[in-house]
Amino acid sequence: MPLNVASSKKKEANKMKQLIIGSHVGVSGRDMLLGAVKDTLSYQANAFMFYTGAPQNTLRRPIDAFLVDEAHALMAAYQINKEHVIVHAPYIINLANTTNQKVMELAKEFLSQEVQRVSQLGFRYLVIHPGSHVGEGIHVGTNQILSIVNELFQKDKSDVVLLFETMSGKGSEIGFNLEQVIDLIHGVKEKHRVGLCLDTCHLHDAGYDITDFDNILDLIEAQIGLEKIKAIHVNDSKNERGSKKDRHENLGFGKIGFSALLQVIYNPRIAHVPKILETPWIDDYPPYKEEIAMIRQQIFDPSLKEKIKQVLKKKVNG
Ligand code: FE
Ligand code: FE
Numbered sequence: 579m580p581l582n583v584a585s586s587k588k589k590e591a592n593k594m595k596q597l598i599i600g601s602h603v604g605v606s607g608r609d610m611l612l613g614a615v616k617d618t619l620s621y622q623a624n625a626f627m628f629y630t631g632a633p634q635n636t637l638r639r640p641i642d643a644f645l646v647d648e649a650h651a652l653m654a655a656y657q658i659n660k661e662h663v664i665v666h667a668p669y670i671i672n673l674a675n676t677t678n679q680k681v682m683e684l685a686k687e688f689l690s691q692e693v694q695r696v697s698q699l700g701f702r703y704l705v706i707h708p709g710s711h712v713g714e715g716i717h718v719g720t721n722q723i724l725s726i727v728n729e730l731f732q733k734d735k736s737d738v739v740l741l742f743e744t745m746s747g748k749g750s751e752i753g754f755n756l757e758q759v760i761d762l763i764h765g766v767k768e769k770h771r772v773g774l775c776l777d778t779c780h781l782h783d784a785g786y787d788i789t790d791f792d793n794i795l796d797l798i799e800a801q802i803g804l805e806k807i808k809a810i811h812v813n814d815s816k817n818e819r820g821s822k823k824d825r826h827e828n829l830g831f832g833k834i835g836f837s838a839l840l841q842v843i844y845n846p847r848i849a850h851v852p853k854i855l856e857t858p859w860i861d862d863y864p865p866y867k868e869e870i871a872m873i874r875q876q877i878f879d880p881s882l883k884e885k886i887k888q889v890l891k892k893k894v895n896g
C-alpha cells in the first residue's frame with residue numbers, strides 16, 4: 579500500500595475513534611452562546627447541546643444577543659464541529675395536543691420560529707419531544723405532529739433537521755417505543771429533514787435493555803438506517819427498567835450502570851454521533867467535566883459525588 583494511502587487511512591481510523599462527547603450547557607447572561615462554547619471547552623468536551631432560552635417557557639432573546647460570530651470563532655479555534663452541536667426545543671411545546679386550539683397554535687408558531695433561530699445561530703439539529711396526546715390516543719397525536727411538521731417544512735426552506743427524541747412513556751407521551759418514533763420519521767415528507775435522538779434513560783425507563791444496545795441499533799438499522807441517528811443523550815436512570823418515570827441520574831449511579839453506558843458511548847456503529855450528557859447537577863454544580871473524564875478513563879469512580887460535595891463545601895467555608 580502506498581504510504582500516503584496508508585496514512586490517510588490511519589487518519590480516517592483516528593477520526594472514527596475520536597469520541598464525540600459533551601453535555602447540556604446553559605445559554606444566558608452576557609456571554610450567551612459564547613458562554614456555552616466556553617463551558618464546553620472547560621469540560622474537555624467537543625460537542626454540546628443547549629436550549630435557546632429557558633426550557634420551560636417560550637421567551638427568547640433576539641439573535642443579536644447570542645454572540646453568534648464570537649461563538650463560532652471559538653468553536654473553529656478548538657475544532658468543535660457545528661454538526662456536533664444540538665439545539666433542544668423547550669419541553670412545553672406539545673405538537674400532539676389536539677384538544678386545546680391555543681396550545682396547538684403556540685406549538686406551531688414557536689416551532690417555526692425555533693427552526694429559524696437554529697438556522698440563524700448557524701446550526702442544523704433541533705431535538706424535539708414528539709409530544710403528549712393528552713388522552714386522545716397515539717394515532718390522533720401522531721397525525722397532528724406530522725401535519726404540523728409537514729406544513730412547516732413546506733414553508734421553511736432552511737436546512738434544519740428535526741430530531742424526534744425517544745421518550746420514557748410518562749403520562750401520555752408519544753415516542754416511548756422505537757416503532758412510534760420510526761412511524762413519525764416515516765411520516766415526514768422531507769426525508770432529509772428528520773432524524774432520531776436516542777436517550778438512554780428514556781429507553782431504559784420505557785423498558786429497553788441498554789446492556790443489549792446492539793439489539794436496539796439492529797432494529798433502527800432495519801427500519802430507517804443508522805444514519806438517521808444524529809444525537810444520543812447519555813444518562814443513567816434513577817429507576818428500574820420499564821418504570822416510565824424519566825428521572826435522570828449521573829453515570830454509574832443509577833439502574834443502567836456505568837459499563838452498559840460505556841458500551842453505548844464506545845459502540846463503533848455510532849462512533850460518529852455526538853453523545854450528550856443530561857445528568858443532574860450535584861448541588862449547584864454541573865459535574866460534566868468530571869463525568870467526561872470518567873468516560874475517557876473508562877473507570878467508574880463511586881466516590882465522584884462525594885468528592886464534588888467536599889470541594890463545594892470547602893469553597894463555601896473558605
Ligand atoms: Fe429531551
Ligand atoms: Fe434527553
Ligand code: ZN
Binds near residue numbers: 779825826
Ligand atoms: Zn428525560
